[in-house]
Amino acid sequence: MAIDRQAKVLEAESWGDYHLLRVESPAVGREARPGQFVMIKAGDTTVPLLRRPLSLHDAGPSTVDVFFRTAGEGTRILARKRPGDTLDLLGPLGKGYTLPAGFKGRNAWLVGGGRGIAPLYFLGRELLALGAKVVVLYGGRTRGDLPLVDKLESAGLAVLAATDDGSLGFHGLVSELLRRELGRGRADRLCVCGPDAMMKAVAGLADASGVPAEYSLEAMMGCGIGACWGCVHRIRDGSGDGWVKICEEGPVFPGERVVWEG
Amino acid sequence: MAIDRQAKVLEAESWGDYHLLRVESPAVGREARPGQFVMIKAGDTTVPLLRRPLSLHDAGPSTVDVFFRTAGEGTRILARKRPGDTLDLLGPLGKGYTLPAGFKGRNAWLVGGGRGIAPLYFLGRELLALGAKVVVLYGGRTRGDLPLVDKLESAGLAVLAATDDGSLGFHGLVSELLRRELGRGRADRLCVCGPDAMMKAVAGLADASGVPAEYSLEAMMGCGIGACWGCVHRIRDGSGDGWVKICEEGPVFPGERVVWEG
Amino acid sequence: MTDLAVDLGFLKLRNPVLTASGTFGYGLEFEPYLGLEKLGGFVVKGLYFEPREGNPPPRLVETPSGLINAIGLQGVGVRAFAEKVLPRLRGRGTAVIVNVCGADDDEYLRVVEFLDREEGIAAYELNISCPNVKKDGMCPALFPGPTHDLVKRLKAVSRRPVITKLSPNVTDIVEIAQAAAEAGTDAVALVNTFLAMAVDIETRRPKLTNTFGGLSGPAIRPLAVRMVYQVASRVKVPVIGMGGIMTGADALEFMVAGASAVEVGTANFVDPDAAVRIAGEIGAWCEARGIARVRDVVGTVRA
Amino acid sequence: MTDLAVDLGFLKLRNPVLTASGTFGYGLEFEPYLGLEKLGGFVVKGLYFEPREGNPPPRLVETPSGLINAIGLQGVGVRAFAEKVLPRLRGRGTAVIVNVCGADDDEYLRVVEFLDREEGIAAYELNISCPNVKKDGMCPALFPGPTHDLVKRLKAVSRRPVITKLSPNVTDIVEIAQAAAEAGTDAVALVNTFLAMAVDIETRRPKLTNTFGGLSGPAIRPLAVRMVYQVASRVKVPVIGMGGIMTGADALEFMVAGASAVEVGTANFVDPDAAVRIAGEIGAWCEARGIARVRDVVGTVRA
Numbered sequence A, B: 001m002a003i004d005r006q007a008k009v010l011e012a013e014s015w016g017d018y019h020l021l022r023v024e025s026p027a028v029g030r031e032a033r034p035g036q037f038v039m040i041k042a043g044d045t046t047v048p049l050l051r052r053p054l055s056l057h058d059a060g061p062s063t064v065d066v067f068f069r070t071a072g073e074g075t076r077i078l079a080r081k082r083p084g085d086t087l088d089l090l091g092p093l094g095k096g097y098t099l100p101a102g103f104k105g106r107n108a109w110l111v112g113g114g115r116g117i118a119p120l121y122f123l124g125r126e127l128l129a130l131g132a133k134v135v136v137l138y139g140g141r142t143r144g145d146l147p148l149v150d151k152l153e154s155a156g157l158a159v160l161a162a163t164d165d166g167s168l169g170f171h172g173l174v175s176e177l178l179r180r181e182l183g184r185g186r187a188d189r190l191c192v193c194g195p196d197a198m199m200k201a202v203a204g205l206a207d208a209s210g211v212p213a214e215y216s217l218e219a220m221m222g223c224g225i226g227a228c229w230g231c232v233h234r235i236r237d238g239s240g241d242g243w244v245k246i247c248e249e250g251p252v253f254p255g256e257r258v259v260w261e262g
Numbered sequence C, D: 001m002t003d004l005a006v007d008l009g010f011l012k013l014r015n016p017v018l019t020a021s022g023t024f025g026y027g028l029e030f031e032p033y034l035g036l037e038k039l040g041g042f043v044v045k046g047l048y049f050e051p052r053e054g055n056p057p058p059r060l061v062e063t064p065s066g067l068i069n070a071i072g073l074q075g076v077g078v079r080a081f082a083e084k085v086l087p088r089l090r091g092r093g094t095a096v097i098v099n100v101c102g103a104d105d106d107e108y109l110r111v112v113e114f115l116d117r118e119e120g121i122a123a124y125e126l127n128i129s130c131p132n133v134k135k136d137g138m139c140p141a142l143f144p145g146p147t148h149d150l151v152k153r154l155k156a157v158s159r160r161p162v163i164t165k166l167s168p169n170v171t172d173i174v175e176i177a178q179a180a181a182e183a184g185t186d187a188v189a190l191v192n193t194f195l196a197m198a199v200d201i202e203t204r205r206p207k208l209t210n211t212f213g214g215l216s217g218p219a220i221r222p223l224a225v226r227m228v229y230q231v232a233s234r235v236k237v238p239v240i241g242m243g244g245i246m247t248g249a250d251a252l253e254f255m256v257a258g259a260s261a262v263e264v265g266t267a268n269f270v271d272p273d274a275a276v277r278i279a280g281e282i283g284a285w286c287e288a289r290g291i292a293r294v295r296d297v298v299g300t301v302r303a
């Protein structure tokens, strides 16, 4: 865990509301694991006040990539960053997806919705390196929400796209696509990131089919380092369940530990 | 008076802490008079909250120039503006320097300290156009505070520089330079802009020598349009003296009306 | 097309957006920037009976997302207002509300009695909360008893509706609002500014000559929304909400929390046409959600 | 080299910068980012006798230059604290202050009595102001009587110095501070958070599950500085100031206004090393002005 106040922006790319930034940050990059995140300070005034959490979209020995969708002021400010600008980031934080040993030849299905694809690119490449067979189920409202299809494929990841309006790939929710695929093929593990509703639907299918799954949870985060108790989610452990800080014990949790509210 | 929310930045130049921005704004430029100012919104969050007042450094039928020194967050944000960016400005505001008819052939001495030079370039050129003989007494701590000497001269204005450390021109305060010049030559009018202490010193000399003078006053401004009563300065009028809103009746006042506090 | 009209019972407004006292001058300053008739109404600068000098500068300090002011209620007094200003405000097709001030209860009464003889005023807003006038920031609005007595006396003489404007510098805002309601106020307006201070560490002096001032702007919005919600859900008179409103969404937050109308203050300094822009944003928001009447959103928060 | 040590009478601190309760976890979370021994000290998260679940999320909302929290004082309780946490905090070369909470006066007493048997605690900070625990935000700190009684009872049993932490949600902060002083508190700390609320206009629900929360951050600094100034200039016990401190200059503003030491809260979330950075900035500022001892700036404001 490091604070890198002057990480130089190396690349900045945009597709409509979606943006990718690559920054130079050996301190963060070298320790990064898929599913972990960074806390980024947007702007240098007190508005926005708090850092913003973004998943590691990719990382190398000296670089960190983030991929995000503009939501409000913080992400708008980040979207204006250009090569040569600097970024103030803190990380890598949290615990990522488990990369089980002996996963060689097994089937890992990554399910991502919208901006939820962010951590799955990094994860997919690591799983490939472990010799896993990786399929990415990539969903969004419309084709414009799936800007990374080519990038995923050229990384050697098989992509199945789903759009609510049918403008690209399967016509319907990515969870429906998953239901269809579970009927056709075999998954040894699901790695999921996306809106709560989508993850809940996926969790239903995973439980029904008995496929082990991990979910990357979201919550409003004050600090990202376990100090504010703001980011809690209902999580089971041995003794029962309670409010657990997802920035510390998560954001990735195995399905059996997650209590889906509402 | 207009609100121009999307004034395009045409040019941006910097000399250390001093910066010049030229923006495209027919609405503001066409009505602008020397000594008037604009209120500029720096950034698009609530920090800084208020607009910042900047004098008109120059204006044309379709352009407005401002010249400023970085003081805090607002001016820092403005200093980062680049051609193609936009600026949100309100103006022209206030009453400028009087440009007396029949000033042909008379001697106008403009006295500016540091960032106080800002309005005097615009004023000097207008006075030249009226046929006046214009001398600019331009002071600062060191030569780095006098970035506009060449620009003033190439506009046909005679420049007498003064620096506290003697690194350029007269070694001493610009008010001391003025004292010397008043002994040597003849001024028909003084137009002054700078720190309070400097203006007070100049006022002393102007009164002693009986040269009519106008001063551009500064105050913390909340609105720039006479609505907040924040920008008051002690000003004389027929009935006596009181707190007058300098954004409305000023910022430029004739010496006989200004009550110098402290 | 959403109906933006709101009815305070004693006063119908074209739309829920008023401008806040002391931030909109006497209205005329804003004519180059907006049509006064497009406002729900405006509250003129606080008026004492006699003209007032106000405080020596500096009178303003900017703070994070906020503004501290210690103007000291500089103003022309009722006579000059009635002779020079009021005539120019008549027939503008918008509600003119006068913010009434007083050094003591009697001065409040004299202001109201004087203005009662004038036409072209829709209502009085009693500024019983005046954080930056007296150095210790004490005033009737801090205690239920004095609030009740002053409102009662003014209601007894006034021929016009009375809006009581509350100070947020209290332990229990509901108790004060209740006192004003029991004394017969036609509505309550909240919040006035929060007593604040800033110190210059170099000079070791307060940044305001008056030492204390009143904090306004977005910084205080979460505190103001809380108070509006508490008062609206427990006191029976209409509530006019304010405090840091910069956008239509901010205004709607106050309305959903229980405000029948809102006042826009500091935002007028940043954008002279803010109040009209905000009214437009409220309309567009309702429009997009098929809300027929803006008054239907008032107090709809489910806590 | 400026001497940064400050002496609260009952407690000597290496430098005037403490970290504020609830914003610094149990201290250990910050070890990757700063050396605890570089702090003047730190105040651990509020402790009730029993473990507490806290409120359901969302527990945080960001507002302009501010943060509203309704954590609900989730915590491990005194036993787990004494067994698992405290041993790891001993011998860190910094003052460990425990923020004591209670659902009623008796629970406060039980916490103190329990912790009195443990070593490695420098002082207790009584969190008698707890804006987001009870829905109506009511607690002893809002009234002088209950404040006086609670402090008196705790001083009677405690073997350690007691710092009383005040709520800003009151009409007259001086009156409350005075009550704590008369009851024998060794110091007062102010301010805790301001009772606040934010509403989601789309869902028509409060943004916090708890409806209300406490506002912290730079937005409240001008209100906190005002209160620290009022209390320090009128009450005889040392004042620990806080509220929106992000930089050394902010901390010095509180000290010039009368605070003998400061606590840094929300800033710890933005920069995990903020407190140490701020201590450094205070030192550099004094250094550059030839100030020999930082304690010489305390209360030097001339109003």
Ligand SMILES: Cc1cc2nc3c(=O)[nH]c(=O)nc-3n(C[C@H](O)[C@H](O)[C@H](O)COP(=O)(O)OP(=O)(O)OC[C@H]3O[C@@H](n4cnc5c(N)ncnc54)[C@H](O)[C@@H]3O)c2cc1C
Residues within 6 Å of the ligand: A037, A048, A050, A051, A052, A053, A054, A055, A056, A067, A068, A069, A070, A071, A072, A073, A074, A075, A076, A115, A118, A119, A217, A218, A219, A220, A221, A222, A251, D062
């Ligand atoms: C562990 C984690 C990883 C994330 N990874 C990504 C990612 O890779 N790509 C991406 O596009 N988004 C990601 N998000 C969501 C992202 O943090 C928010 O969209 C962002 O903080 C919004 O900030 P804003 O200022 O642009 O919008 P705001 O105006 O602040 O808020 C817009 C919306 O975003 C939510 N939000 C604001 N601040 C936070 C915060 N600190 N934590 C969580 N939600 C917040 C608000 O509740 C609101 O609903 C992640 C969130 C978490 C918790």
Ligand SMILES: Cc1cc2nc3c(=O)[nH]c(=O)nc-3n(C[C@H](O)[C@H](O)[C@H](O)COP(=O)(O)OP(=O)(O)OC[C@H]3O[C@@H](n4cnc5c(N)ncnc54)[C@H](O)[C@@H]3O)c2cc1C
Residues within 6 Å of the ligand: B037, B048, B050, B051, B052, B053, B054, B055, B056, B067, B068, B069, B070, B071, B072, B073, B074, B075, B076, B115, B118, B119, B217, B218, B219, B220, B221, B222, B251, C062
């Ligand atoms: C009529 C007028 C014309 C001006 N023209 C120029 C100019 O042409 N060039 C130039 O460099 N400066 C000019 N100034 C000063 C300029 O407005 C301030 O330097 C600027 O507002 C500082 O803002 P900031 O956010 O950078 O600094 P801040 O951090 O806000 O403050 C730094 C210093 O500037 C002062 N200041 C901040 N806001 C204002 C404000 N709204 N009005 C006045 N002072 C303020 C503060 O009191 C503080 O001392 C002018 C001021 C006035 C009143």
Ligand SMILES: Cc1cc2nc3c(=O)[nH]c(=O)nc-3n(C[C@H](O)[C@H](O)[C@H](O)COP(=O)(O)O)c2cc1C
Residues within 6 Å of the ligand: B228, C020, C021, C022, C023, C045, C046, C047, C067, C069, C071, C073, C099, C127, C165, C191, C192, C193, C215, C216, C217, C218, C220, C242, C243, C244, C245, C263, C264, C265, C266, C267
């Ligand atoms: C410069 C200034 C002057 C004010 N003068 C008055 C006044 O005369 N009477 C009054 O009742 N409120 C006055 N107020 C308070 C505002 O009317 C309003 O209650 C407060 O600013 C909160 O709203 P805002 O955050 O939108 O500004 C003043 C506020 C400011 C900033």
Ligand SMILES: Cc1cc2nc3c(=O)[nH]c(=O)nc-3n(C[C@H](O)[C@H](O)[C@H](O)COP(=O)(O)O)c2cc1C
Residues within 6 Å of the ligand: A228, D020, D021, D022, D023, D045, D046, D047, D067, D069, D071, D073, D099, D127, D165, D191, D192, D193, D215, D216, D217, D218, D220, D242, D243, D244, D245, D263, D264, D265, D266, D267
């Ligand atoms: C997330 C959070 C949790 C807090 N928990 C406590 C607490 O347990 N006990 C307490 O006395 N104050 C608590 N506070 C208040 C802070 O200690 C501090 O008084 C307040 O935040 C003002 O300081 P700041 O603006 O620097 O944050 C908490 C504040 C925050 C933001």
Ligand code: FES
Residues within 6 Å of the ligand: A220, A221, A222, A223, A224, A225, A226, A227, A228, A229, A230, A231, A232, A245, A246, A247, A248
């Ligand atoms: S974000 Fe602060 S504890 Fe998780």
Ligand code: FES
Residues within 6 Å of the ligand: B220, B221, B222, B223, B224, B225, B226, B227, B228, B229, B230, B231, B232, B245, B246, B247, B248
């Ligand atoms: S700046 Fe507001 S009245 Fe002059």
